[in-house]
Amino acid sequence: xxxxxxxxxxxxxxxxxxxxxxxxxxxxxxxxxxxxxxxxxxxxxxxxxxxxxxxxxxxxxxxxxxxxxxxxxxxxxxxxxxxxxxxxxxxxxxxxxxxxxxxxxxxxxxxxxxxxxxxxxxxxxxxxxxxxxxxxxxxxxxxxxxxxxxxxxxxxxxxxxxxxxxxxxxxxxxxxxxxxxxxxxxxxxxxxxxxxxxxxxxxxxxxxxxxxxxxxxxxxxxxxxxxxxxxxxxxxxxxxxxxxxxxxxxxxxxxxxxxxxxxxxxxxxxxxxxxxxxxxxxxxxxxxxxxxxxxxxxxxxxxxxxxxxxxxxxxxxxxxxxxxx
Numbered sequence: 001x002x003x004x005x006x007x008x009x010x011x012x013x014x015x016x017x018x019x020x021x022x023x024x025x026x027x028x029x030x031x032x033x034x035x036x037x038x039x040x041x042x043x044x045x046x047x048x049x050x051x052x053x054x055x056x057x058x059x060x061x062x063x064x065x066x067x068x069x070x071x072x073x074x075x076x077x078x079x080x081x082x083x084x085x086x087x088x089x090x091x092x093x094x095x096x097x098x099x100x101x102x103x104x105x106x107x108x109x110x111x112x113x114x115x116x117x118x119x120x121x122x123x124x125x126x127x128x129x130x131x132x133x134x135x136x137x138x139x140x141x142x143x144x145x146x147x148x149x150x151x152x153x154x155x156x157x158x159x160x161x162x163x164x165x166x167x168x169x170x171x172x173x174x175x176x177x178x179x180x181x182x183x184x185x186x187x188x189x190x191x192x193x194x195x196x197x198x199x200x201x202x203x204x205x206x207x208x209x210x211x212x213x214x215x216x217x218x219x220x221x222x223x224x225x226x227x228x229x230x231x232x233x234x235x236x237x238x239x240x241x242x243x244x245x246x247x248x249x250x251x252x253x254x255x256x257x258x259x260x261x262x263x264x265x266x267x268x269x270x271x272x273x274x275x276x277x278x279x280x281x282x283x284x285x286x287x288x289x290x291x292x293x294x295x296x297x298x299x300x301x302x303x304x305x306x307x308x309x310x311x312x313x314x315x316x317x318x319x320x321x322x323x324x325x
Contacts, residue, residue: 024107032107033116036085037078045077045173046070047304051311052177052192055254058314061181068131069180073173075124076140080147080169082117086110087152095214128176135179143172160221163208167200188254188323191246192310196303198243202236202275203299210289210296229287233279236295240275244268247306255319256310263309271302 024032049070053061085092085101089110092098102108108116121144129137151166171193178189201223208215208224209232215225224232247264250256256264274295281287 032102038081051307056181072128079120091218206292206295209292229282233282255323260313
């Protein structure tokens with residue numbers, strides 16, 4: 001570990017508060033633990049949680065139930081991300097994108113990260129069990145297992161389709177949110193789960209195009225690093241169309257109203273335009289990391305707008321169609 005810290009000091013990656021003794025201030029230590037949980041990912045997961053609960057309840061659920069579900073879900077997501085940083089620590093040292101993560105800079109030791117991950121996992125499940133319900137807690141266990149074992153340990157370095165099936169973990173907050181309100185899983189929840197599942201590839205593969213060199217250096221077969229821009233763009237378009245089509249299934253299967261219906265159609269068309277634009281540029285061999293990132297950022301905007309509409313929908317008008325189930 002000392003040799004690693006020495007190398008990072010030479011590259012200027014250790015915080016200024018790290019002195020010659022190698023000691024790190026408490027403030028920097030806390031920030032390192034927060035960084036370990038990948039807050040930007042947790043924020044995106046929370047965007048889907050509250051709207052799903054509102055739609056499931058057909059109005060505002062109990063405030064404390066929403067708060068506890070979001071806290072418990074955040075802790076589970078944070079634990080998963082912390083485990084992921086621990087598992088990927090050697091690969092992270094080979095990538096510029098991840099060179100400032102705490103286990104790379106030496107702000108946290110491997111042992112500290114592993115203990116922190118286990119503690120967060122246990123706290124999150126206990127929290128969901130007692131303050132939400134046992135079903136939500138069980139789904140939290142599944143979410144952590146999918147991200148840590150199924151994706152991080154098994155899939156990530158074995159197949160270029162890793163993010164497709166690894167994305168199952170990112171869909172679980174929808175199930176947890178629905179279970180928190182209904183204490184069951186309905187077809188509407190399955191539709192929302194599938195929307196996020198199909199959204200993950202066109203969200204992440206453009207990002208992997210930008211960081212292709214990093215992934216190749218780390219030996220991670222991400223599609224954007226293994227295949228041509230043309231091949232990646234075809235997959236982005238296909239998954240984009242499947243995602244938009246799936247989002248519209250909430251109309252007959254979930255009783256969605258006009259706010260959701262019109263928003264899903266308009267935002268879906270907007271996102272598909274950017275997917276097809278990336279494909280056209282790839283065919284003309286003009287696709288760049290910058291144009292790929294337009295799709296990446298567009299996917300975040302799309303999902304945010306869609307779930308805001310989902311939250312507003314129960315308060316405006318009635319269902320477009322009577323639910324089939």
